[in-house]
Amino acid sequence: MTTFDAKQLANVGVRNLQPYQAGKPIEELERELGISDIVKLASNENPLGLSSKVRAALQDTLSGLARYPDANGFYLKAKLAKKFGIAANQITLGNGSNDCLELVARTFVNDSHEVIFSQHAFVVYPLVTQAIGAKGVAVPAKDYGHDLEAMLAAITDKTRMIFIANPNNPTGTFLTTDELSAFLAKVPANVLVVLDEAYYEYVSEAERAPSFEWLAQYPNLLVSRTFSKAYGLAGLRAGYMVSHPEVADLMNRARQPFNMNSLSLRAAEVAIDDDDYLQQSVAVNAAGMEQLVAFCDKHGLPYIPSHGNFLTIEVGDNAGEIYQQLLQAGVIVRPVAGYELPRHLRVSIGLPEENEAFIRAMEQLL
Numbered sequence: 140m141t142t143f144d145a146k147q148l149a150n151v152g153v154r155n156l157q158p159y160q161a162g163k164p165i166e167e168l169e170r171e172l173g174i175s176d177i178v179k180l181a182s183n184e185n186p187l188g189l190s191s192k193v194r195a196a197l198q199d200t201l202s203g204l205a206r207y208p209d210a211n212g213f214y215l216k217a218k219l220a221k222k223f224g225i226a227a228n229q230i231t232l233g234n235g236s237n238d239c240l241e242l243v244a245r246t247f248v249n250d251s252h253e254v255i256f257s258q259h260a261f262v263v264y265p266l267v268t269q270a271i272g273a274k275g276v277a278v279p280a281k282d283y284g285h286d287l288e289a290m291l292a293a294i295t296d297k298t299r300m301i302f303i304a305n306p307n308n309p310t311g312t313f314l315t316t317d318e319l320s321a322f323l324a325k326v327p328a329n330v331l332v333v334l335d336e337a338y339y340e341y342v343s344e345a346e347r348a349p350s351f352e353w354l355a356q357y358p359n360l361l362v363s364r365t366f367s368k369a370y371g372l373a374g375l376r377a378g379y380m381v382s383h384p385e386v387a388d389l390m391n392r393a394r395q396p397f398n399m400n401s402l403s404l405r406a407a408e409v410a411i412d413d414d415d416y417l418q419q420s421v422a423v424n425a426a427g428m429e430q431l432v433a434f435c436d437k438h439g440l441p442y443i444p445s446h447g448n449f450l451t452i453e454v455g456d457n458a459g460e461i462y463q464q465l466l467q468a469g470v471i472v473r474p475v476a477g478y479e480l481p482r483h484l485r486v487s488i489g490l491p492e493e494n495e496a497f498i499r500a501m502e503q504l505l
């Protein structure tokens with residue numbers, strides 16, 4: 140007799156997959172505590188909210204929603220190509236850059252391969268690796284960041300891909316242009332390097348890596364960027380990957396034809412030209428970072444210097460308790476014990492008054 144066993148039916152990699160732990164939604168805490176005025180600093184979202192230009196464009200797009208989106212994202216690719224001096228056929232659009240990170244793994248990696256990433260790196264890397272049954276190789280971090288020498292040493296003849304987040308989430312650590320270019324020069328050409336630049340826009344212009352320019356020299360390099368952070372479109376899901384055209388061609392065959400919807404396409408087209416909003420995002424972030432760093436310094440709380448839109452603070456052995464007490468005070472931050480950082484909490488940079496709410500709640504607890 141046969142019995143139904145869903146777990147046995149599932150692919151090996153999926154059976155023991157731990158679901159992605161998202162930041163706690165505001166509505167959920169409202170329901171649980173019956174309070175309002177909740178401050179969410181848990182998912183590195185843009186505290187400015189949707190720009191007025193994007194809002195207007197979305198209104199205009201509504202009437203066309205009975206139609207399928209443009210499956211090739213012609214206008215968005217054209218804008219990205221023009222802005223960054225790349226070719227449209229180097230671009231793969233994604234339902235958020237997470238979609239691209241998953242797509243690259245699905246396109247190039249199978250269960251005989253190894254995928255290298257760093258300890259404390261973005262959890263999506265081990266997730267997508269495990270889901271396809273490949274072996275994840277987590278290389279111990281150095282000063283909370285990527286140890287590129289050790290990552291090179293971890294390459295074997297089974298290695299198919301290396302994920303690098305720069306800046307990294309949840310640590311905010313950053314690799315310089317020199318460090319990265321020396322690394323790329325040493326990676327074998329048959330190993331793909333995925334450089335995840337989700338926080339690129341927050342890095343000062345002088346420090347930004349010329350990652351798109353490197354593509355001409357390194358056809359095994361893929362660079363991902365997102366509209367979820369500095370461009371403020373997290374809820375719409377818009378991201379992209381830039382690579383060698385043949386790599387992009389393969390990924391575009393494997394992706395869902397309508398992985399970006401009409402609203403996210405239109406919003407991204409408008410957002411990419413909205414320099415005022417981007418500048419404001421960066422300025423608000425810099426000011427908020429100073430505010431949080433000053434708080435940490437005042438109380439002698441160690442933190443990991445961050446190049447992103449968040450600060451990961453070492454609050455101590457009772458980080459889990461502090462997280463819960465902050466929730467009671469209506470402030471949602473992000474526990475990072477799942478990233479092997481059990482003494483830290485990650486705090487996204489908010490508006491000045493949101494950062495202040497976090498600081499006040501913390502000062503009550505300290």
Ligand SMILES: *Cc1c(COP(=O)(O)O)cnc(C)c1O
Binds near residue numbers: 366
């Ligand atoms: C936030 C983040 C992303 C972006 O995810 P989206 O799917 O584009 O919203 C990608 N990589 C890292 C490291 C991130 O922190």
